[in-house]
Amino acid sequence: MTRKIVIEPITRVEGHGKVTIHLDDKGNVDQARFHITQVRGFEKFCEGRLFWEMPVITARICGICPVSHHLASAKAGDVILGVKLTPAAERLRRLIHMAQIVQSHALHFFHLASPDLLFGMDADPAKRNIMGLIAEKPEIAIKGVKLRAFGQKIIETLGDKRVHPNAAIPGGMNKALSPDKRDEILSQVDDIIADCQFAIDLVKEYYAQHSEEAASFASFGTGYLGLVDNEGNVEYYDGKLRLKDSRGITLEDNVAPENYLSIIEERVEDWSYLKFPYYKKLGYPVGMYRVGPLGRLNVADGCDTPLANKEFGNFKKLGNNGVVQGSLYYHYARLIEALNAAEKIKLLVQDEIICSQEIWVNSSTINEEGIGVIEAPRGTLFHHYWVDTSGKIRKVNLIVATGNNNLAMNRSAYEVAKEFIKDGKVTEGILNRVEVAIRCYDPCLSCSTHALGHMPLEITIYDPDGNIRQVLRS
Amino acid sequence: MRTLVLGIGNPILGDDGIGFHIAQELAKEIKDKNIDVKDTSADGLNLLELIVGYDKLIVIDAIMTEDEKVGEIYRLKPEGAGKPARSTVSPHHLNLATTIEIGKKLFAEQMPEEIIVFGIGTQQVATVTEEMTAKVKEAIPRVISLVLAELGYGKLAKASRVS
Numbered sequence: 001m002t003r004k005i006v007i008e009p010i011t012r013v014e015g016h017g018k019v020t021i022h023l024d025d026k027g028n029v030d031q032a033r034f035h036i037t038q039v040r041g042f043e044k045f046c047e048g049r050l051f052w053e054m055p056v057i058t059a060r061i062c063g064i065c066p067v068s069h070h071l072a073s074a075k076a077g078d079v080i081l082g083v084k085l086t087p088a089a090e091r092l093r094r095l096i097h098m099a100q101i102v103q104s105h106a107l108h109f110f111h112l113a114s115p116d117l118l119f120g121m122d123a124d125p126a127k128r129n130i131m132g133l134i135a136e137k138p139e140i141a142i143k144g145v146k147l148r149a150f151g152q153k154i155i156e157t158l159g160d161k162r163v164h165p166n167a168a169i170p171g172g173m174n175k176a177l178s179p180d181k182r183d184e185i186l187s188q189v190d191d192i193i194a195d196c197q198f199a200i201d202l203v204k205e206y207y208a209q210h211s212e213e214a215a216s217f218a219s220f221g222t223g224y225l226g227l228v229d230n231e232g233n234v235e236y237y238d239g240k241l242r243l244k245d246s247r248g249i250t251l252e253d254n255v256a257p258e259n260y261l262s263i264i265e266e267r268v269e270d271w272s273y274l275k276f277p278y279y280k281k282l283g284y285p286v287g288m289y290r291v292g293p294l295g296r297l298n299v300a301d302g303c304d305t306p307l308a309n310k311e312f313g314n315f316k317k318l319g320n321n322g323v324v325q326g327s328l329y330y331h332y333a334r335l336i337e338a339l340n341a342a343e344k345i346k347l348l349v350q351d352e353i354i355c356s357q358e359i360w361v362n363s364s365t366i367n368e369e370g371i372g373v374i375e376a377p378r379g380t381l382f383h384h385y386w387v388d389t390s391g392k393i394r395k396v397n398l399i400v401a402t403g404n405n406n407l408a409m410n411r412s413a414y415e416v417a418k419e420f421i422k423d424g425k426v427t428e429g430i431l432n433r434v435e436v437a438i439r440c441y442d443p444c445l446s447c448s449t450h451a452l453g454h455m456p457l458e459i460t461i462y463d464p465d466g467n468i469r470q471v472l473r474s
Numbered sequence: 475m476r477t478l479v480l481g482i483g484n485p486i487l488g489d490d491g492i493g494f495h496i497a498q499e500l501a502k503e504i505k506d507k508n509i510d511v512k513d514t515s516a517d518g519l520n521l522l523e524l525i526v527g528y529d530k531l532i533v534i535d536a537i538m539t540e541d542e543k544v545g546e547i548y549r550l551k552p553e554g555a556g557k558p559a560r561s562t563v564s565p566h567h568l569n570l571a572t573t574i575e576i577g578k579k580l581f582a583e584q585m586p587e588e589i590i591v592f593g594i595g596t597q598q599v600a601t602v603t604e605e606m607t608a609k610v611k612e613a614i615p616r617v618i619s620l621v622l623a624e625l626g627y628g629k630l631a632k633a634s635r636v637s
Contacts, residue, residue: 045486045602060486060515107519131572134579145580148519 019459027424032414043396067100068376072383075372077170082365088356089172096158101341103151104377108442110144117206172360189346196339218327218412218437221246223289224298232301236375242299248321257373288407291379293333305343327440412437431472478528481513482535489596489610493534531586537593545609550591
């Protein structure tokens with residue numbers, strides 16, 4: 001006897017990216033909400049653990065950017081130990097971080113976003129995905145695989161495991177980089193830089209052909225947040241927080257990451273498990289800000305490598321006073337960062353000191369509090385730990401990149417819905433476009449690290465009385 | 475012939491860790507230079523990079539079924555393990571079927587010819603805990619026997635695991 005087994009996806013989004021749209025009396029969009037079902041209890045789960053374990057535990061939060069959690073956690077641990085890293089350890093951490101940026105950005109652009117851009121937003125979803133890309137433009141899909149493999153190989157070299165690394169520990173790194181592995185990276189990096197430039201040309205071609213769409217699609221004013229270095233360049237690993245408003249006016253500058261609570265507060269909404277951080281001084285929800293590639297490039301004055309900096313100049317010209325609002329420009333910003341990261345990898349491995357064996361500093365100090373902040377591929381990531389005198393975690397606060405973008409993702413869904421629902425009439429194409437808008441942020445919805453099923457988008461439209469009017473599914 | 479036994483799962487997400495834990499157990503039992511046993515929390519393209527280059531692949535993973543037979547073991551072909559994913563909001567998480575389909579298109583020559591999936595019906599996969607639920611835990615020795623039998627370790631496995 002045969003039996004039909006239907007396998008439901010194992011994800012924390014309950015199998016669906018869910019958007020609800022509420023209409024007003026006239027049938028226009030009153031409100032759009034993007035629902036996220038986060039795993040609950042992670043912060044609680046960490047309590048009682050030794051801070052030493054946290055870089056490995058927190059890397060398990062996410063299968064997509066484990067290196068980011070790993071490093072932010074190790075940085076918080078450095079503060080608890082009260083140590084300053086050796087030059088080699090700091091460079092190795094930067095190296096693994098840049099490798100993560102290259103692979104994550106390449107994956108997003110080549111395999112997730114490029115089908116939207118190459119085939120157009122109205123293309124059939126059955127084609128507008130990686131399978132469609134492989135079928136029609138395999139050479140582009142292959143480049144994505146190559147860039148990813150380069151980044152992943154570095155992560156594996158330094159972290160033993162390909163996905164969940166065991167590279168950084170409070171006080172430094174576990175393993176030094178051997179000269180032959182260094183040479184291997186160096187021998188490949190020019191090719192990788194060229195591929196990043198190829199991707200930039202590709203996205204610029206799209207913008208040239210769709211200038212109006214690029215400028216207007218999910219374009220709205222928000223604040224922008226990111227780390228910058230001492231010269232005001234885009235910074236991913238260390239640096240100070242800078243926050244600008246939609247007009248490009250700097251509202252906060254030179255804020256030490258450990259003082260993040262002086263500028264950020266979080267709000268809880270009963271319809272989403274993901275908190276809503278906002279800029280404290282402007283209040284909720286006006287203090288909405290965006291992080292990630294668009295946020296970082298909007299707040300920075302430049303990039304610290306020549307090729308990326310040249311492209312950065314072109315990017316800045318797109319916006320008023322250097323602030324670019326269109327969500328579709330996330331892709332351009334993301335690729336400029338990939339180029340920046342690839343160039344930074346080259347500089348890091350050209351320096352002999354990166355192969356030094358001096359990679360760890362111990363200390364008998366246990367400070368009661370440690371904050372580690374980095375720029376993850378998707379944006380600013382905060383790890384804040386409180387420990388007892390033996391180093392056991394008393395309390396944890398995490399603000400993740402996708403959380404920082406939560407208000408803006410909701411707003412993007414609203415902006416698109418407003419365009420496509422007028423006077424009660426729902427125009428075709430809304431589903432695809434809401435999806436494309438949310439995808440700009442490269443949201444990391446699911447921190448369960450794998451899924452065995454598919455995760456479509458579902459949009460439910462409600463009338464003013466709260467009755468379901470229409471359900472759209474991809 | 476090179477075989478990969480791959481346990482997939484996140485050990486801090488309750489029952490989702492089943493594949494991970496089984497791989498760790500199997501690694502202790504299998505000593506054969508032609509068989510690699512790995513655990514991973516990867517999916518999609520990360521997963522693809524792990525499986526390329528093998529002739530045979532045995533996957534052990536948590537599944538959720540409509541019937542909710544927790545602890546039940548399903549032997550599946552990869553195409554049974556979820557429909558290929560289409561457009562998704564955050565399509566980072568490709569399912570196994572899609573991952574294999576992509577692999578066949580991009581690296582046809584290097585993909586395993588034979589792929590078997592052992593799926594274990596699970597209950598609690600979205601709670602942060604290192605503990606699995608009882609019925610899922612009980613399935614561990616049976617899955618180990620099945621995988622060993624698949625690899626030709628059958629008799630030995632049955633003898634030692636009758637209980």
